[in-house]
Amino acid sequence: MKRLQISLIFLIIGSSFGEDMIVKTSKGPIMGLREDSSSNGYFYSFKGIRYAMPPVEDLRFKAPTELEPWTETVEAVEDGHICPQYDIANSIPLGDEDCLFLNVYTPKIDSKKRAVMVHIHGGAFILGGGVSHLFGPDYLMENDIVLVNFNYRLGALGFLTTKDTMETANNGIKDQIMALKWVKENIDKFGGDPNKVTIIGEDAGAASATILSMSPAAQGLFQGVIALSGNALCDQFIQNNPDEAAKELAARLECSSTDGKDIIECISRKTQQDIVEKSNSMMMFYTFPRWFAPNVDGDILPDRPENLLSNGQFSKVPIVLGQTKNGGAFYYRLTINSFNNGGYDDNFIDHKLPRLLPVMTNYNSKLYPITRSIRKRYFVNVDMENEDEFRPRYIEFLTDMLFTKCTDEFARAIANHSVPTYEYLFDYRGQYSIVNFQGEQVDMGVVHGDEMQYVFHNIWGEDFSMSPADLKFTKNIFTPLLSSFAKTSVPTLPTIDDINVSWSPRAPNKNRILKISNKLEMNEDYKKDILKFWNEDIQNILKSKKKLGKKGKDEL
Known part of the structure; x- marks a missing residue:
């Protein structure tokens, strides 16, 4: 100044x-x-x-x-x-x-x-x-x-x-x-x-x-x-x-x-x-x-x-929290290029992923059993050398590991204390995505950070003006939704067009998520099986591995 x-x-x-x-x-x-x-x-x-x-x-x-x-x-x-x-x-x-x-x-x-x-x-x-x-x-x-x-x-x-x-x-x-x-x-x-x-x-x-x-x-x-x-x-x-x-x-x-x-x-x-x-x-x-x-x-x-x-x-x-549907796409090219020279093959999952997990998560011990479970969960019947097959499955894996798991965990923890907890999944794909500015030409979905352009004006710069559809979504749905929460502590959905949805807060034992896109809809079972995989199956592997480790029988 x-x-x-x-x-x-x-x-x-x-x-x-x-x-x-x-x-x-x-x-x-x-x-x-x-x-x-x-x-x-x-x-x-x-x-x-x-x-x-x-x-x-x-x-x-x-x-x-x-x-x-x-x-x-x-x-x-x-x-x-x-x-x-x-x-x-x-x-x-x-x-x-x-x-x-x-x-x-x-x-x-x-x-x-x-x-x-x-x-x-x-x-x-x-x-x-x-x-x-x-x-x-x-x-x-x-x-x-x-x-x-x-x-x-x-x-x-x-x-x-x-x-x-x-x-x-x-x-x-x-x-x-x-x-x-x-x-x-x-x-x-x-x-x-x-x-x-x-x-x-x-x-x-x-x-x-x-x-x-x-x-x-x-x-x-x-x-x-x-x-x-x-x-x-x-x-x-x-x-x-x-x-x-x-x-x-x-x-x-x-x-x-x-x-x-x-x-x-x-x-x-x-x-x-x-x-x-x-x-x-x-x-x-x-x-x-x-x-x-x-x-x-x-x-x-x-x-x-x-x-x-x-x-x-x-x-x-009160809290509003959530994630973008394909958040892990932000890290897609970074991880593939750094750990496998840009390649898509069995070698990446079986031999490079065990070395990637400690870099991206708190999993830091013998990791091949976890990798085998991940392969069974995300990559069954996937041609690993075909990027069009590999890419969406790998992005889903990254998204769940980095965002889906912890978002659910946090929402569940605070809802257990009767805190008004409004969880969302952001699934609006507009004209621009953050990965476009990383050089990506293919559509990777709704990426980590994409939602910010619908809150703040000209986030990509003056040369990238909003399409009419994106501007309509911004002004009629997303910004009013967040603003209503700031004003009343309850996110109120706009009464326009065919929108007639009530955003229910999460209950201690009820996974309620608002899907935010052109249409708004509530979902009470979003990725239920995936959450069980990360919260129970992987945790059971970690617990069993700790026991094996004490006996000196753990594997790399």
Whole structure:
């Protein structure tokens, strides 16, 4: 944010829009803009608002620090820096450690108190940012929602810790909590209701939202959760061995000590670029969990998520959660190319899959019996050298392993505590899919991340405009559905065309899922047999293998 003279502010605002957009936050006044929306309306934007002190120099690897107040009006018309990360496409580091900024968008600034949606961006805890060109507010503005996007620290700069330095753990999540505290304290000044806040995220953002629901430090900061394609029970989002990650990064940065405090001190002296580049050199994009991701620290995350859920130690606020129908397609080409040189044959399932499973799941012991069961479940009578036969079965396998299993597990766990739990399956295939931007030409279905284009405007960029059918689905079905939940804590289906469905919450022993597509329909037995396979059959194999292992008879 840049300081402007008040006269210049009024000149710009007066000549452009005929009114000033100065809001007095708890720390000082800021000036935003009135912007035209894609539907010929308008909204007010405030971009690049600091919500914490820059986490630089002595504040690196520290919890976010409260802002100092200011008196002069500060311009809030441009996105702040994104947090440091590695641009995989161009092989360069991006961002700046001075990155703890948020954006606020509001339909109007008046006495009305509107429902608030606080969006937590995804990106595997290593990529992304809450910036305007990725997450345009237009569709939510039309639904009279106040939207907040924000950045949080990523990768090693957000999640580096050791068993001896748990005070450095989960700084990325601590940033999220600080942003929510800012919302609680200030959002009423932007036409929002601080007591009607819903946190919404996809992928790592969805995992973050569910972690926040289990964090004592975030209690009372929100009243609803929307978790799109991810949660804290999915294997890819919790790092169980942060010590190993810290020591590996230390070695690559030529920090020779194995003492946790010495490691943190040594890495804190390295440049941002070195930390980002060496962290990236540790990565395979589909490696789960990430080297640097949320971990159990006894404070922000007091225990393993499954234990907290089982014991009822979480905020019992209403939740919407679900997945895309073909989410695993996001990892299709990545895994095939890396583990089998792009080939499709029996060698991949029988010999490469046992080595892939420990990379993508918490299955980390002798894995051939699991692989044989997977073959019987997913690949019977499949010509493994015919991609048209292999691809849909392999995508289904990835989807169930990475998303179906953990989504059902999380929904079942919270519903057992009588929490209003609305589960969905997103099955609308629009003009564009995220895999199209990975170079795929074939239709892989509804992929992980595809649903975001129907919440945020121009997520693919200005050159990729929405088709009329996609725009109709966005404005008539999906965005109103999520907005109604933010407003009332009950997702209300629009009464248009032939839609006449009631979205029933999940019962403790009843698997109720809303299929979201051109038509909406409830399903009470979605993948019942598949869930039994992962929750019972595979678990029985793991239990039996542990017994064999104790006798020294286990196999690779």
